[in-house]
Amino acid sequence: MMRDGNPKAVLLADYRAPDYRTEEVDLRFDIRDGVTEVTSDLRVVRSVEAQAQAPLRLDGEALELVSVSIDGVELGSNEYRLDDSSLTLFDLPGEARIRIVTRIHPEQNTALEGLYKSGGMFCTQCEAEGFRRITFYQDRPDVLARFTTTIIADAGSYPVLLSNGNPVADVELDDGRRSVTWHDPFPKPSYLFALVAGDLALLEDRFTTGSGREVTLRIYSEPHNIGHCDFAMASLKRAMRWDEQTFGREYDLDIFMIVAVEDFNMGAMENKGLNLFNTSAVLASKDTATDATYQRVEGIIGHEYFHNWSGNRVTCRDWFQLSLKEGFTVFRDAEFTSDLHSRTVKRIEDVTFLRAVQFAEDSGPMAHPVRPASYLEISNFYTPTVYEKGAEVVRMLHTLLGAERFRAGTDLYFQRHDGSAATTDDFVAAMAAVSDVDLTQFQRWYSQAGTPVVDVSARWADGCLTLSLAQHCPATPGQPDKLPFHIPVLLGLLDGDGIDLDCDALELRCSDPVAVSRDPHTGRTSLLLHLRSARVELSVSGPSARPAVSFLRGFSAPVRVNFPRSTGELEFLVLHDSDGFARWDALQTLVSIEVERLLRFGGAPQEGLLELFGALLKLAIDAPDDAEQKCLLAAMLTLPDENYLLEQLRGIDVLALCDVLDRMRAAIAGRYVDGWQQLFDANRARGAFSPEPVDMARRTLKQVALSYLGQALPGAAAGALIEAEYRGADNLTDRRAALLQLTRAAHVDGALREALLADFGTRWRHEALVMNQWFSLQASSPLNGAAQVAKLVSHEAFDARNPNKLRAVYGAFAQLNARGFHATDGSGYAFLAQALVALDASNPQVAARLAIPLTRWRRYDPGRQRLMRGALERVAEAADLSPDLYEIVTKSLAEPQA
Ligand code: TRP
Numbered sequence: 001m002m003r004d005g006n007p008k009a010v011l012l013a014d015y016r017a018p019d020y021r022t023e024e025v026d027l028r029f030d031i032r033d034g035v036t037e038v039t040s041d042l043r044v045v046r047s048v049e050a051q052a053q054a055p056l057r058l059d060g061e062a063l064e065l066v067s068v069s070i071d072g073v074e075l076g077s078n079e080y081r082l083d084d085s086s087l088t089l090f091d092l093p094g095e096a097r098i099r100i101v102t103r104i105h106p107e108q109n110t111a112l113e114g115l116y117k118s119g120g121m122f123c124t125q126c127e128a129e130g131f132r133r134i135t136f137y138q139d140r141p142d143v144l145a146r147f148t149t150t151i152i153a154d155a156g157s158y159p160v161l162l163s164n165g166n167p168v169a170d171v172e173l174d175d176g177r178r179s180v181t182w183h184d185p186f187p188k189p190s191y192l193f194a195l196v197a198g199d200l201a202l203l204e205d206r207f208t209t210g211s212g213r214e215v216t217l218r219i220y221s222e223p224h225n226i227g228h229c230d231f232a233m234a235s236l237k238r239a240m241r242w243d244e245q246t247f248g249r250e251y252d253l254d255i256f257m258i259v260a261v262e263d264f265n266m267g268a269m270e271n272k273g274l275n276l277f278n279t280s281a282v283l284a285s286k287d288t289a290t291d292a293t294y295q296r297v298e299g300i301i302g303h304e305y306f307h308n309w310s311g312n313r314v315t316c317r318d319w320f321q322l323s324l325k326e327g328f329t330v331f332r333d334a335e336f337t338s339d340l341h342s343r344t345v346k347r348i349e350d351v352t353f354l355r356a357v358q359f360a361e362d363s364g365p366m367a368h369p370v371r372p373a374s375y376l377e378i379s380n381f382y383t384p385t386v387y388e389k390g391a392e393v394v395r396m397l398h399t400l401l402g403a404e405r406f407r408a409g410t411d412l413y414f415q416r417h418d419g420s421a422a423t424t425d426d427f428v429a430a431m432a433a434v435s436d437v438d439l440t441q442f443q444r445w446y447s448q449a450g451t452p453v454v455d456v457s458a459r460w461a462d463g464c465l466t467l468s469l470a471q472h473c474p475a476t477p478g479q480p481d482k483l484p485f486h487i488p489v490l491l492g493l494l495d496g497d498g499i500d501l502d503c504d505a506l507e508l509r510c511s512d513p514v515a516v517s518r519d520p521h522t523g524r525t526s527l528l529l530h531l532r533s534a535r536v537e538l539s540v541s542g543p544s545a546r547p548a549v550s551f552l553r554g555f556s557a558p559v560r561v562n563f564p565r566s567t568g569e570l571e572f573l574v575l576h577d578s579d580g581f582a583r584w585d586a587l588q589t590l591v592s593i594e595v596e597r598l599l600r601f602g603g604a605p606q607e608g609l610l611e612l613f614g615a616l617l618k619l620a621i622d623a624p625d626d627a628e629q630k631c632l633l634a635a636m637l638t639l640p641d642e643n644y645l646l647e648q649l650r651g652i653d654v655l656a657l658c659d660v661l662d663r664m665r666a667a668i669a670g671r672y673v674d675g676w677q678q679l680f681d682a683n684r685a686r687g688a689f690s691p692e693p694v695d696m697a698r699r700t701l702k703q704v705a706l707s708y709l710g711q712a713l714p715g716a717a718a719g720a721l722i723e724a725e726y727r728g729a730d731n732l733t734d735r736r737a738a739l740l741q742l743t744r745a746a747h748v749d750g751a752l753r754e755a756l757l758a759d760f761g762t763r764w765r766h767e768a769l770v771m772n773q774w775f776s777l778q779a780s781s782p783l784n785g786a787a788q789v790a791k792l793v794s795h796e797a798f799d800a801r802n803p804n805k806l807r808a809v810y811g812a813f814a815q816l817n818a819r820g821f822h823a824t825d826g827s828g829y830a831f832l833a834q835a836l837v838a839l840d841a842s843n844p845q846v847a848a849r850l851a852i853p854l855t856r857w858r859r860y861d862p863g864r865q866r867l868m869r870g871a872l873e874r875v876a877e878a879a880d881l882s883p884d885l886y887e888i889v890t891k892s893l894a895e896p897q898a
């Protein structure tokens with residue numbers, strides 16, 4: 001049941017430009033215990049297209065209205081209209097000065113949208129529609145205004161008072177209070193507004209831009225965390241330099257600030273000049289962050305910084321255009337990571353995520369296009385489709401145009417739309433304007449949901465290789481039929497020694513366009529097929545013998561590929577392909593085929609696959625100290641997880657899948673015990689911890705070795721090895737890796753498991769981020785069911801108001817603990833459902849996100865489908881559901897049962 005009537009869908013087709021522009025906003029926050037008074041002075045101008053009688057509707061939620069005046073005259077309560085979500089003003093002159101005074105209660109704000117209190121600090125989160133919880137305003141991204149913000153608060157409790165732009169005034173008031181004023185010269189939409197008030201420590205640095213401007217860089221955090229901000233600062237400077245060199249984008253204000261916030265719904269937020277970060281996305285030190293966290297911090301620092309151009313200088317016309325800033329910025333941060341680290345490894349990580357999570361979304365109840373056409377609650381559309389698939393769409397443009405023209409396209413886009421609100425059509429139009437590629441059909445990537453499937457077959461006859469390709473896209477909610485996509489298919493041809501054929505020397509025939517593409521680094525050539533038709537044949541003459549096909553190199557399009565091939569050809573690609581991504585991908589395919597076979601017919605894993613792992617293990621043992629090689633081999637030696645395989649093989653018994661994966665892991669582990677020991681020894685630490693790529697790569701390989709050794713050794717020996725690793729570790733990565741094995745290996749003594757977990761929990765009880773790991777390791781352990789995980793929630797370090805803690809327990813349980821979550825008695829589903837109802841009352845955004853694993857019921861067996869639907873129905877029956885959770889649950893229950 002919904003809070004007050006069912007929410008109405010917002011439609012892209014209903015978009016209308018606003019009747020009024022707000023040009024200037026002057027905000028005054030008077031912060032006192034328990035209540036904050038907000039005075040907003042607006043200068044609004046009616047647009048020439050609007051009717052003279054047009055009313056001005058301002059959004060507002062959960063606000064206490066104190067007074068409204070127009071041009072200095074206060075309105076009586078019969079002179080405006082006020083309801084639950086808006087304040088409407090009538091009979092405005094063409095240009096008006098409006099003053100609105102409201103009261104809000106940040107201390108009671110548990111939804112973490114608008115102005116709220118986290119620990120001792122006040123902070124804001126306005127994207128997407130949080131500003132309307134601060135004051136009445138046209139809270140839409142196509143209204144761009146210049147903001148001036150004054151914050152008045154107790155000088156002792158809140159010595160740091162921040163907002164967007166540059167500081168312009170700082171006045172001590174006589175009652176122990178202080179008033180600080182900030183002015184942001186860049187017009188911006190309200191979702192980019194930010195304010196912080198607190199007792200914060202500061203790390204300061206500076207950066208000189210390419211054109212010689214000096215910028216002050218500041219990172220603020222609670223005092224006990226300030227020692228963990230250096231890595232973020234270094235990352236910020238790398239990001240600033242990289243954006244100048246790669247995209248020609250310079251920073252534009254005199255100050256750039258980041259504030260670390262403990263209670264935060266998402267990773268971070270790109271508010272103009274004042275980025276707010278979840279502590280988990282900014283703090284990094286050897287004892288509180290894993291190697292994965294270091295990489296995440298660098299990536300998110302880059303992401304939010306890059307938004308300054310892709311999002312802030314050029315923003316979105318409406319929220320349907322969200323991918324305009326998010327897809328593009330994810331592409332930009334992925335390029336940043338690829339340039340600084342290994343391009344191949346980054347690509348493997350991103351494709352793994354896309355296939356396990358975005359493909360699942362595309363085939364589930366919430367499937368939507370990269371540019372959605374409707375929504376009930378916009379917070380639910382900050383999705384893997386808008387972000388990660390959106391980034392794939394930008395990547396395809398990069399592939400189709402080539403690096404140089406792509407850069408010309410982004411230059412033109414920034415030049416055309418600087419200071420304004422744009423659409424994804426504008427983005428594609430800029431790309432089309434600088435190239436001769438017709439992007440009309442390509443636009444379907446923005447409007448059609450679902451993951452296209454490409455069926456491929458190859459035949460070799462009379463010295464000619466013919467590839468037949470066919471594409472189709474499954475139906476998604478509201479889109480039964482799809483038109484063909486414009487799919488860039490990058491493919492290479494290898495001779496019997498694994499050497500790339502020179503594509504320029506081949507004779508090609510195809511009714512869709514094909515080009516030869518040359519890798520700028522290696523000179524290696526590939527074919528770039530513009531697959532536009534529903535089906536097409538590509539024939540290649542010239543090779544003297546049948547070549548092996550390296551298909552969809554670098555994952556050149558976000559599609560599923562069905563290309564039935566012999567295991568011999570796939571094994572050849574695993575060992576010889578010059579494209580690292582394609583090597584890894586061939587192995588994924590081999591493992592999927594084997595998993596499917598074991599599920600159907602049982603028995604032992606096939607000898608050939610075990611030998612292939614043996615060959616890769618040998619390569620890993622002999623690998624030089626090269627981060628890319630080590631990370632690539634570590635990725636290949638790791639079996640794909642259940643989430644990826646469930647997307648490949650739908651409707652299967654998930655516990656049977658877990659059993660098959662365990663058996664494969666055990667077989668690979670048991671066959672090569674000595675080899676895993678050698679790999680482990682070869683990658684032991686060579687001195688004190690460092691976050692350098694080579695050292696990270698060594699830890700990654702050592703962790704892979706430990707995971708197999710932990711399985712292969714008898715209980716006592718495995719326990720001893722894990723304990724030695726835990727006690728000897730000088731960093732969180734190694735410590736966590738040891739605990740991870742302990743929480744996975746059932747044959748190791750339970751008393752040791754309890755002892756080390758207790759040791760860790762006591763030693764790090766004051767480090768919130770480390771305790772998140774402690775919670776998540778236990779919630780994701782296959783040894784724990786709902787009953788054990790329920791105990792974590794009553795631990796003193798748990799805090800149901802903190803989104804990181806909620807994700808560490810409920811998120812890890814539902815996404816990473818297949819055995820516990822999918823327990824046959826339905827206890828896992830019931831546990832999550834009951835938590836969701838309670839959580840929805842305090843934090844709807846987080847509740848809606850944590851509900852997603854339940855909505856995937858269609859991919860499980862009939863018994864589980866029933867149990868999952870039952871759990872969703874209990875959520876749906878709860879009183880006062882938020883629009884967030886309501887949308888997710890009702891859309892999922894509306895799906896037809898298979
Ligand atoms: N724009 C933010 C990003 O870069 C996303 C974000 C942060 C967000 N906080 C949010 C979205 C709260 C919705 C609600 O990716």
Ligand code: ZN
Pocket residue numbers: 303307325326329
């Ligand atoms: Zn973003």
